[in-house]
Amino acid sequence: MSDQNPAADKSHKSDTKQGLSNPGASPTVGFVSLGCPKALVDSERILTQLKLDGYQVSPSYNGADVVVVNTCGFIDSAKQESLDAIGEAIAENGRVIVTGCMGKDESAIKAVHPSVLAVSGPQQYEEVVTAVHTYVPPPAKDQHNPFVDLVPPQGIKLTPRHYAYLKISEGCNHRCTFCIIPSLRGDLASRPVGQVLDEAERLVKSGVKELLVVSQDTSAYGVDIKYRTGFWQGRPVKSRMHEMCDAMSELGAWVRLHYVYPYPHVDHTIPLMAEGKILPYLDIPFQHASPSVLKNMKRPAHQEKTLDRIHRWREICPDITLRSTFIVGFPGETEDDFNMLLDWLDEAQLDRVGCFKYSPVEGAKANDIANPVPEEVQQERWERFMEKQQGISTAKLAQKVGKRMPVLIDEVDAEGAIGRTKGDAPEIDGLVYLNGEFNVKAGDIVDVDITHSDEYDLWGDVHRIQ
Numbered sequence: 237m238s239d240q241n242p243a244a245d246k247s248h249k250s251d252t253k254q255g256l257s258n259p260g261a262s263p264t265v266g267f268v269s270l271g272c273p274k275a276l277v278d279s280e281r282i283l284t285q286l287k288l289d290g291y292q293v294s295p296s297y298n299g300a301d302v303v304v305v306n307t308c309g310f311i312d313s314a315k316q317e318s319l320d321a322i323g324e325a326i327a328e329n330g331r332v333i334v335t336g337c338m339g340k341d342e343s344a345i346k347a348v349h350p351s352v353l354a355v356s357g358p359q360q361y362e363e364v365v366t367a368v369h370t371y372v373p374p375p376a377k378d379q380h381n382p383f384v385d386l387v388p389p390q391g392i393k394l395t396p397r398h399y400a401y402l403k404i405s406e407g408c409n410h411r412c413t414f415c416i417i418p419s420l421r422g423d424l425a426s427r428p429v430g431q432v433l434d435e436a437e438r439l440v441k442s443g444v445k446e447l448l449v450v451s452q453d454t455s456a457y458g459v460d461i462k463y464r465t466g467f468w469q470g471r472p473v474k475s476r477m478h479e480m481c482d483a484m485s486e487l488g489a490w491v492r493l494h495y496v497y498p499y500p501h502v503d504h505t506i507p508l509m510a511e512g513k514i515l516p517y518l519d520i521p522f523q524h525a526s527p528s529v530l531k532n533m534k535r536p537a538h539q540e541k542t543l544d545r546i547h548r549w550r551e552i553c554p555d556i557t558l559r560s561t562f563i564v565g566f567p568g569e570t571e572d573d574f575n576m577l578l579d580w581l582d583e584a585q586l587d588r589v590g591c592f593k594y595s596p597v598e599g600a601k602a603n604d605i606a607n608p609v610p611e612e613v614q615q616e617r618w619e620r621f622m623e624k625q626q627g628i629s630t631a632k633l634a635q636k637v638g639k640r641m642p643v644l645i646d647e648v649d650a651e652g653a654i655g656r657t658k659g660d661a662p663e664i665d666g667l668v669y670l671n672g673e674f675n676v677k678a679g680d681i682v683d684v685d686i687t688h689s690d691e692y693d694l695w696g697d698v699h700r701i702q
């Protein structure tokens with residue numbers, strides 16, 4: 237989660253359901269993945285490597301020779317969830333390897349769970365894989381051939397097959413005062429653009445219909461490598477958000493940008509949305525509108541005139557969906573600051589918004605800022621914020637009733653199909669309910685006539701040519 241709001245990203249906890257192709261023949265690993273989409277990408281990479289090394293992935297604790305827990309260490313409640321997950325794995329299996337963000341704090345883990353076999357931090361793929369090799373040796377090479385064995389070329393995916401997170405960089409150069417990500421994950425390190433585009437291409441070839449571009453700061457992509465020119469499909473492409481998106485659009489999948497900051501250069505990417513090359517969607521974590529709060533937060537681009545920028549984006553691409561997250565009750569936030577935020581919301585008319593009460597994170601500089609906001613004031617501001625945004629969201633969704641729009645189907649259950657419009661990211665935004673619709677499957681993109689709306693979701697019918 238780039239923008240450190242606990243609920244901005246839902247936690248993913250899953251014992252993977254990869255089947256055993258030949259139970260008993262190979263060592264097996266259980267996997268529990270917690271945390272944000274970026275952690276999920278880490279899990280996918282670790283699983284891909286283990287599979288290449290000849291391991292099977294166990295669907296249960298019992299069937300596993302060892303269990304890997306990929307943890308989240310962002311806020312205190314996530315740390316507790318991670319510790320609980322480790323405890324559960326120890327109780328159920330006994331042989332547990334810990335990795336991920338909380339792995340940075342090995343002593344905190346060992347203090348509660350001294351029996352864990354090994355601990356490594358985020359993106360330490362090699363360390364996790366080495367630890368698995370140490371405690372459960374891989375099959376001898378003559379038993380396993382990665383070139384012959386069936387490993388999907390796109391890697392093992394924990395998300396549904398039709399969408400995938402694509403991580404374009406690690407770390408972050410900013411130092412927002414409420415965030416400890418830079419100390420956990422280090423400074424920005426962009427992946428080579430050719431590698432990112434190759435991965436995107438493999439994913440699309442394997443059936444992925446929607447690529448969710450994630451990082452801590454997507455708009456900063458390439459800054460650390462001076463926008464170095466890379467190569468993809470034999471031609472030069474610059475390591476810069478705009479050029480990367482333009483190239484990615486050729487793959488024909490939905491491309492959705494998360495964690496973008498309102499820097500001036502973002503304006504150049506909006507025409508790609510207007511032309512239908514990438515989704516008309518920006519996930520842009522504003523966090524506040526009051527200059528003094530933003531300054532206290534040390535937010536990137538906090539001096540930009542964001543309302544002007546939003547108006548300009550809507551001029552270029554009227555259909556753009558803007559999603560954001562906000563923190564209320566940040567230390568030092570006054571009633572005037574908060575009212576400024578409400579006025580800003582009225583003006584900005586954002587489509588999708590998450591709001592969180594500030595909660596201190598161990599090690600964050602914001603803990604030292606004067607005038608913390610009492611809990612009851614935080615709660616009261618949060619309620620006022622939500623009421624304001626619910627009104628905006630309800631009105632915005634009502635404008636969609638009567639329109640026809642493409643919907644990507646996520647699942648079909650007993651009541652019908654459920655999907656998302658181009659304006660809705662999986663897990664964090666709204667849904668489109670197609671009650672009674674069973675003639676579609678996950679991954680289909682169908683035209684839907686929108687018939688009904690509420691504060692968050694839409695209802696509709698598939699448009700079929702008579």
Ligand code: SF4
Pocket residue numbers: 238239240408409410411412415416417418452453536
């Ligand atoms: S320091 Fe700021 S920009 Fe960087 S990850 Fe944290 S919240 Fe995001």
